[in-house]
Amino acid sequence: MNFFQRQIKLKPYPRGFHLITDEVLRAFPEIKQINMGQLQVFIKHTSASLTLNENADYTVRTDFESHFNKMVPENAPYYRHTYEGPDDMPAHIKASLLGASVEIPVSDGKLNLGIWQGIYLCEHRDFGGSRNLVITVFGV
Amino acid sequence: MNFFQRQIKLKPYPRGFHLITDEVLRAFPEIKQINMGQLQVFIKHTSASLTLNENADYTVRTDFESHFNKMVPENAPYYRHTYEGPDDMPAHIKASLLGASVEIPVSDGKLNLGIWQGIYLCEHRDFGGSRNLVITVFGV
Amino acid sequence: MNFFQRQIKLKPYPRGFHLITDEVLRAFPEIKQINMGQLQVFIKHTSASLTLNENADYTVRTDFESHFNKMVPENAPYYRHTYEGPDDMPAHIKASLLGASVEIPVSDGKLNLGIWQGIYLCEHRDFGGSRNLVITVFGV
Numbered sequence: 001m002n003f004f005q006r007q008i009k010l011k012p013y014p015r016g017f018h019l020i021t022d023e024v025l026r027a028f029p030e031i032k033q034i035n036m037g038q039l040q041v042f043i044k045h046t047s048a049s050l051t052l053n054e055n056a057d058y059t060v061r062t063d064f065e066s067h068f069n070k071m072v073p074e075n076a077p078y079y080r081h082t083y084e085g086p087d088d089m090p091a092h093i094k095a096s097l098l099g100a101s102v103e104i105p106v107s108d109g110k111l112n113l114g115i116w117q118g119i120y121l122c123e124h125r126d127f128g129g130s131r132n133l134v135i136t137v138f139g140v
Numbered sequence: 141m142n143f144f145q146r147q148i149k150l151k152p153y154p155r156g157f158h159l160i161t162d163e164v165l166r167a168f169p170e171i172k173q174i175n176m177g178q179l180q181v182f183i184k185h186t187s188a189s190l191t192l193n194e195n196a197d198y199t200v201r202t203d204f205e206s207h208f209n210k211m212v213p214e215n216a217p218y219y220r221h222t223y224e225g226p227d228d229m230p231a232h233i234k235a236s237l238l239g240a241s242v243e244i245p246v247s248d249g250k251l252n253l254g255i256w257q258g259i260y261l262c263e264h265r266d267f268g269g270s271r272n273l274v275i276t277v278f279g280v
Numbered sequence: 281m282n283f284f285q286r287q288i289k290l291k292p293y294p295r296g297f298h299l300i301t302d303e304v305l306r307a308f309p310e311i312k313q314i315n316m317g318q319l320q321v322f323i324k325h326t327s328a329s330l331t332l333n334e335n336a337d338y339t340v341r342t343d344f345e346s347h348f349n350k351m352v353p354e355n356a357p358y359y360r361h362t363y364e365g366p367d368d369m370p371a372h373i374k375a376s377l378l379g380a381s382v383e384i385p386v387s388d389g390k391l392n393l394g395i396w397q398g399i400y401l402c403e404h405r406d407f408g409g410s411r412n413l414v415i416t417v418f419g420v
Contacts, residue, residue, distance in 0.1 A: 001281050003420045005385060007392075010365070012346045033240045036145045038180060038276055042385050044394030046334045051236040054186045057222040060209050063229050064236070066218040071211065071351065078346040081339040089343050096331040096344070101383055103241055105145060105274040106184050109298065112147075112186030112274050117240070134385040134392050136318055138419075139278075141281050163345040176285045178416055180319065180347040191376040194326045199361040203369050204376070211351065223414060243381055245322050252414050253326030257380070279418075280283045 002037070004030045005136045012130050013123045017053075017061035021118045025069050025111070028135055029100070032109040035140015039111060042101040044132045047091035047125050049098035055118030063121075068094050091124030106139055142168045142177070150271045153263045155227070157193075157201035161258045165251070168275055172249040177279015179251060180198030182241040184272045187231035187265045189238035197257025204262075208234050238262050242274045246279055282317070283418045284310045290411045292405045295367070297341035299331075301398045308415055312389040317419015319391060322381040324412045325407050326372035329378035335398030344402075348374050370379055371404030378402050380405070 008027045010020065024041055025031070031039065043050050054060040072093045074086040081089045102119060105112040119133065148167045150160065164181055165171070171179065177179045183190050212270040214226040221229045242259060245252040261271065288307045290300065304321055305311070311319065323330050334340040348365060352373045354366040361369045385392040402409065 001143075001420075003281075003316055005387060033400065036143055036179065040383060040385065042383070042392075044392070046258075046332070046394065046396050052186070052240045053232055053236050057221055060229070060232055063219050063221050064233060067212065067216065067233050070216075071217070072347065076347065076350075078350070079343050081337055081343050089340070092333055092340055093344060093347050096333050096400075097237055097377055098240060100332045103180060103182070103243060103383060105276050107145060107274070112184070112211075114180075114186065114272065114290060116186050117184065120236075133393065134387070136316075136385050138318075140141075141283075163308050170378060175344075176283055176416075192380045192385055193372055197361055198367070200372055203359050203361050204373060207352065207356065210356075210358070243320060243322070243383060245285060245416050246322065247414070252287075252322075252324070254326065255411070256326050257324065260376075261379050270295070280281075 001139055002033055003138045007132060007134050009015060010131045013121055013125050015126050017064045017104045018121045019055055019118045020121045024119055028137060031106060031137055034106045034109060034137060034139040037106040039104045039106050040136045042099055042134045046095055048128055048131050049095040049122040050102050051098045051122060052102055052117050052118055054116050056116060087126045094124045141280055142173055145276045147272060147274050151159060151267050152270050154164040154260055155263050155266050157204045158261045159195055160261045164259055168277060171246060171277055172276060174246045174248045174249060177246040180241055180276045182274045186235055186269055186273045188271050189235040189262040190242050191231045191260045191262060192242055194256050194259050196256060227266045234264045246273055281420055282313055285416045287412060287414050292410050293401055295403050295406050298401045299398045300333055300401045302390045304399055308417060311386060312418055314386045314389060314417060314419040317386040319379055319384045319386050320416045322414045326375055328401040328411050329375040329380060330382050331400045331402060332377045332382055332397050333400055334396050336396060367406045374404045403406055
């Protein structure tokens with residue numbers, strides 16, 4: 001059984017959805033030692049999130065931003081948590097809808113993703129700054 | 141520590157929400173060897189997803205389909221990723237709202253699900269075809 | 281490799297979003313023995329769920345309740361699963377949007393959460409009663 005864990009800080013990303021698969025893999029060369037296992041990427045924040053989705057056409061990512069802004073609008077009349085700005089409360093809700101982590105099987109030293117799957121950083125704040133991730137890999 | 145991993149291909153399902161608990165369990169008799177552990181079911185696609193929900197009344201699953209079609213409609217005027225058909229972009233968004241994997245505790249050689257919980261395949265495309273799953277079980 | 285698993289029953293919570301981080305940690309002193317690992321909290325129900333979000337201002341949690349009630353309304357005309365009351369079908373949908381489990385890295389004997397992150401019990405029923413959790417911790 002091998003167990004690896006490391007914390008990394010992403011560069012700041014603008015509000016929106018961003019592919020970070022390569023950044024995650026570069027941070028974790030030890031994955032090559034895992035024949036059969038699982039990798040978790042966890043984000044230590046409540047207004048940004050992680051998901052898996054299409055890694056090819058960038059309009060998928062801009063359509064995500066459009067749709068989440070419609071489904072979880074700014075300035076809804078029922079928000080009471082408003083003092084950190086209009087982008088704050090929607091960011092919390094979007095973060096929980098998408099989730100703080102992704103868990104991906106590892107097979108033969110590689111992420112066993114589908115051919116079209118990539119890891120998205122979902123930045124829900126206008127100026128979210130650098131986000132901290134904890135990456136954990138384990139297996140045999 | 142035991143570690144098992146296997147890829148399976150589901151039969152094609154029509155658009156909608158479908159119970160696949162039995163199909164997953166049939167593919168993994170080794171779960172009986174795990175006294176205390178965890179099972180992950182992971183889907184290698186970006187327009188279908190997995191979730192846990194009620195395993196009894198089938199109208200729960202048809203109501204899921206109705207509600208997701210309303211919450212993430214086809215032909216929204218702001219979609220730009222439209223060339224794969226009107227069911228494509230909503231499928232990507234629904235997939236991320238529900239997620240690409242479920243992680244379930246294993247106790248005494250069985251999935252430790254609640255009495256009403258089952259595993260749903262959420263097929264968001266009109267003609268999604270056969271979907272590939274990676275199932276990973278580990279524990280002691 | 282250490283592996284611990286335990287089932288706990290929460291006290292009944294009213295409909296809404298509730299911080300349960302301390303309750304989870306009190307149930308699991310063994311986490312101190314894990315230098316590097318992962319904790320899963322899993323809920324054995326289909327009308328309540330778990331998520332991670334802000335642990336400070338309680339209006340974040342009341343805004344969650346307001347927004348989810350808007351995004352997944354009661355008495356939608358297309359619901360057919362209605363015989364358990366108007367809060368039932370929305371509860372199932374909310375549960376799948378948020379998910380039945382959270383997976384959190386463990387580092388140096390502690391949950392490696394961000395400073396603002398806490399574990400929410402999301403109680404979607406008017407009278408959900410006591411909810412059962414399975415907590416699994418493993419690592420080295």
